Amino acid sequence: MSTKNPGLELLETKVDELGLRREVEDEIAQISIENNALTKRYILTGTPGCGKTSTLRSLEVAGYLVIEEAATNIIALRQAQGIAEPWTHPSFIDDITNLQKQRQMQVADLASGVQFYDRSPLCTYALSVWLGFPLSKILADEMERIKQERIYQMQAFFIENLGFCEPSAARKITFEDSLRFEKLHEETYRSFGYECIRVPPRELSARVEQIRRYVSAAG
Template sequence: MNCRFVVTGGPGGGKTTILEALQERGYQVVAETARRIIRDRVAAGLSPRPEPASFAQDILRSDIEKYQSTADREAPIFFDRGVLDALYMLDAADALTSAEIEQYVQAFPYNRVAFILPPWRDIYVSDSERDQSFEESVSVYEGMKAWYSRWGYEIVEVPHDHVDGRVSFILSCINTS
């Protein structure tokens, strides 16, 4: 069984908080790439984001490295977004053909269960690295849901709940998959 699980969705849905809670419970977690790129760019005196295709290419390269660095194992590994998220961005920028995207999807598979966090206005905040509006978060969420479905993933929506409840929900799903 593929034990690489993706947690995805729009910005500000609680992905990082949930992944931190999973890590506190002893699970291996792979951090999101986009925030690191934004921090590095700002520290270097650059604008937070390069143009979309370049940003997505940088994310894809890093996400592939992260994927490859996680050995096949029997214990779950949780990814804060994944290769497919970068491919979604590249598709939106018309930077890859459908055939190229399909090759990446096949080369870097995750568990067929993909966890998606719906937008949640009550917890949404913007910051120096999350500059999208709540409405943009909703749009990204809808796009990711369709994108992962397009590539054959079973989308499991993580309900709005306190952090422990959301983590317990995810863990109960992977124990039955």
């Protein structure tokens, strides 16, 4: 007959279960890291109007998997819902972060070899700073996740500005501000340890070829 305190036995059982759960979580995390190593996820970033979208469309036509930008879609959705300037709402940053994470995880198991991402949570971080919002828990957690799980390649393609910036419904920024925004993005990526592979303003085909050559050489 056991002389142990029933409460102590229950506690020990819970500790054992917790330990097992942590082991499983650690194994899952390791598997995730190994899977991430098989897929090369490259980020394309830059200031609004730099030609990033055209570059990505060309890469998509060439057969690469391209994951769409979240911010533009969130802006379009909120404006359709009657919110003229969604970027003035604190929830804007979390909405973008959640959609970026959702899209990344939806293609996490695809054996596509190379994936190109139209921006990343680091861009969302830069946007949050630009808009003057404090770092939200959702964005902070996602930044930590992509770091711990090594989601993205540490080399990001930085598409340089074209010398002008045409405004649109989702792009209400002057060219002068776009240059400051560009600098903030580059500083953000470098501060988190990323190497910015600069893609200068030139013919679209030349930009695409530069990216394809780099990816091919990287293996």
